[in-house]
Amino acid sequence: MKLKLFSQSMLIECGTDEAGRGCLSGPVTAAAVILPPDFKNTLLNDSKTLTHKQRVDLRSIIMEQAICYGMAHVYPEEIDKINILNASIKAMHLAIDQLTNKPKHIIVDGNRFKPYATCSHECFIKGDGRFLSIAAASILAKTERDFYMQKIHEEYPQYNWAKNKGYPTKEHREAIRAHGATPYHRKSFRLLPEQLSLPF
Numbered sequence: 001m002k003l004k005l006f007s008q009s010m011l012i013e014c015g016t017d018e019a020g021r022g023c024l025s026g027p028v029t030a031a032a033v034i035l036p037p038d039f040k041n042t043l044l045n046d047s048k049t050l051t052h053k054q055r056v057d058l059r060s061i062i063m064e065q066a067i068c069y070g071m072a073h074v075y076p077e078e079i080d081k082i083n084i085l086n087a088s089i090k091a092m093h094l095a096i097d098q099l100t101n102k103p104k105h106i107i108v109d110g111n112r113f114k115p116y117a118t119c120s121h122e123c124f125i126k127g128d129g130r131f132l133s134i135a136a137a138s139i140l141a142k143t144e145r146d147f148y149m150q151k152i153h154e155e156y157p158q159y160n161w162a163k164n165k166g167y168p169t170k171e172h173r174e175a176i177r178a179h180g181a182t183p184y185h186r187k188s189f190r191l192l193p194e195q196l197s198l199p200f
Helices: 052-065 076-082 084-097 132-153 170-179
Strands: 013-019 028-034 068-074 105-109 120-124
Touching: 013 084, 013 132, 028 084, 028 132, 052 132, 068 084, 068 132, 076 084, 105 132
Parallel strands: 013 105, 105 120
Antiparallel strands: 013 028, 028 068
């Protein structure tokens, strides 16, 4: 399906999306993007449908051709305090804060959002497969978070975050079982299926 550039034609519009919501470790990361009215790219789509190389290549294109973009992390300590939904929305707000051109309308991937400033907003289920600006935001959020997880992998290589990116894979959970949790783990998440007294 061909992605639309904008959801409407009257207001300056940004797309926003997050990555890492379902992970056991690392931040939830969001991006916001305003694309120019003549933007075209046939490869750009939901980041989950693309290879790592395609995402990295598209990241450069988006950063070069977007009118503006922003990216932001919300880290595990705050996720544990305010919950993952609120942390995801906060990350999107922080990413929008960074936009040098201020949007008047925000399109959001998913079904939950909180009002931002005086902007109008619309939520779209699977919006990253419908609108180019949301797809672009999904690429930036995913790659930015992947780079962060690669960096902290070097500090705790036994969890293999370079590969699993903090998602609840069998390998990741086995590492938690063997080594316990790190400061990068989300303590409010069920780190092990039969978690009783995991040492922190």
